[in-house]
Amino acid sequence: MTIISLCAQIVFILTGSPLVVGLMSWIKNRIEGRRSADVLQPWRETRKLFSKQVLYPQTAGGFFRFAPLALFASTLSASAMIPLVSIELPFSSTFDLFWVVGFFLLGSVFLALGALDSGTVFGGMGASREMMIVALLEPSILMSVYALSIRAHSSNIFAIVRATILHPGQIASPASALSFAALVIVVIAESGRLPVDNPNTHLELTMIHEAMTLEYSGYPLALIKWASAIRLVLLLGLISNLFLPEGLFDSTNLVLLGVSVLITGAKVTLLASILALAEVHMAKLRLFRVPELLGGSFVLGLLSVTASLYLPPILK
């Protein structure tokens, strides 16, 4: 049964992630007063890219070709380690938080290496910026989830979620609030959205994530775009289930699994919509202010750890 849950989770993430991206751009476009393509547009683009010829720059080497596959594989692996549609998956006791962060980092590093390997200046520029951000980001994720793990006495995400379901009152603590704030910043930065990065710009000199993908075409480009959509959904799903795990069930029957899928889908949609709404009123930070934002996220995570040791939950 856990295998079915895992399959359901993977299918849910693969099919749903482009829709979430489509929904966010639909919301932004409508608020700006434009007619917008519907939420299926990222799917159409994926299909288009898969049927296109793949071109590689003459200066590119092996890493450039390998990076999209490595990024997609590592992101997909991470998606098997997060409780999105069930609190019981085949390897749920093996993998903890550090694995998830590790797989994310692996994908980022491969993409950056691929960008460097493209032999173009924008690739290198994007890679160096991405590495600056990732280096500041990962400690912040670790800190904020560590704060949650103190309460559950385990760094396993499934254990943390299960503990929250058992003692829902414990989530109402200063530590959780701080950790939530830190994680929101992480989600924004990790998924390359405003105010850290602007996914809609055509100005190469200002790009971070997009600068690394400029030389890609065809299905490798589709894989990169898909992987970043998956990453966004994973992070949104993780944040919603860490703080509001209601509606998650263990893998006992198909009806409950279906209910879990629907509820998680609703939670992710809601969070994505809020993110898009906030983004409309946001501008992009100066690049050298981004470390300050991420530093702030780390400090929030650190405070959250401290608070979880000394400040008890408000509700018992």
Add this chain to the structure above:
Amino acid sequence: MITWTFSPTSDVVIPREIIHIPAEALHESISTQLASGSRLALACAIDDYDSIRLVYVFANPCTNRRTEIEVSLTEHDAKIGSLAALSFPASRFEREFHDLFGIKILNHPLPRRLVRHGHWPASWYPMRHDSGNPIFLKGNLEFPFIPVKGPGIYEIPVGPIHAGLIEPGHFRFYAVGETIIKLKIRLWYLHKGLEKLFEGNDVFYGLTLSEKISGDTSVGHSLAYALAVEEALGITVDEDIAMARAMLLELERLYNHVSDIGSLANDVGFSLANAQALVLREKLLRINEQITGHRLLRGAISIGGVHTLRQINRDEMAQIINTFSEIYSMINENAIVRERFTGTATLRKDDAILLDVLGPTARASGISSDARIGNPFINLPFQTAAQTAGDVMARFQIRANEFENSAQLLQANGQVFGITASSSSSKNAHCKSPTSARGIGIVEGWRGTITTRVEIDSSNRLSRVKIVDPSWFNWPAIPIAMSETIVPDFPLANKSFNLSYSGNDL
């Protein structure tokens, strides 16, 4: 020395003078002009078949006097000592003299090619009367840059083909980390031989050509051209024509400033404000179409006249002012936007004075440059926006301020439109001089002061037209303002100047 006065309309008197001097006296004569507070508005060379004539046009912003200093050089061995020590713009005009006319410039501090494209054959000077049709060189020609070397310095080449609808220009950044050490801008991919296209044609053909010098400045350029032709032919226009022309200029300022303001917001990722600005721009373009029959205001200016279809009523302008102030506060009150704009790409006042920048760029750096006040063709109580910081924020505020001023002027004077009139003196105007007649037109376009000089021969044909777009003066300011700025801020900084490539490279 010849002096006279000219009145483009009844209440404006422009003192004019022409000073012929030998080449040796040029240095002294130019420094006298500069010392009197005049600015070098234009410099052009004219191929008179047996000799080459250089004309330096000075415009005085206090007296509105326009002085031409003329030097004759021999045709086969044209050379002149550089004036670079006196005036930076003069040194750039000299490089143009060299590239287009083959005039040797002695002791020039930067004798590299300017306009000249790498594919042009050696010793082909397109503005000479005997230049002929060249055979352009093929292949990947050399593209040398002065290398900047040191530990950690890397090079970012961008362009000349860009993403988005941008004109061609090559930007080469030398950066350490993200900080720009040096920026080299290479333009001149758009040489159209425009000045040559005017030659030998009648003045009406020249008008349609001048509307297309820079697509977003059709009123500015065609009005400067029309004023120059009118002066050459002695045409005086009525007050209401001059007034309608002044208001057309303001109409052009409106739609360009609002799209600049939207683009500035867009370049910091604030696309909501850009979308609103584009809606307002579209409204203005539709008003343009109703008033002149063309969304970009083409066909509105004629020699000695103006052509407008309907008046602007106060309510529609009031609505535009309201919409604009909403967009303005949306941008101006966003903390991240303010942080991005403030202190970015500062052009210091002393640098701005040395480079002699024009228009909103000058006014943002604390220079009161405005031809509507200094070199007017009509006397109106214009308000000039002023800022001192010289950064992106200052240039943004100048544009916003000018939008409001122009909109208010149009609200108060919208009834001047709806006339199609032509000056009675333009009916049979022709060149009265036995050799040639000359005229200068100065107009404050939305980018800054446009200067056009025409010569019309005795058969009423254009023999030489020289156009100076404000972008010619302002482009060198961008690399100066970019020092100490970080690479990802460049698009924003560049947009805050928003210079024309086409108007710069004729």
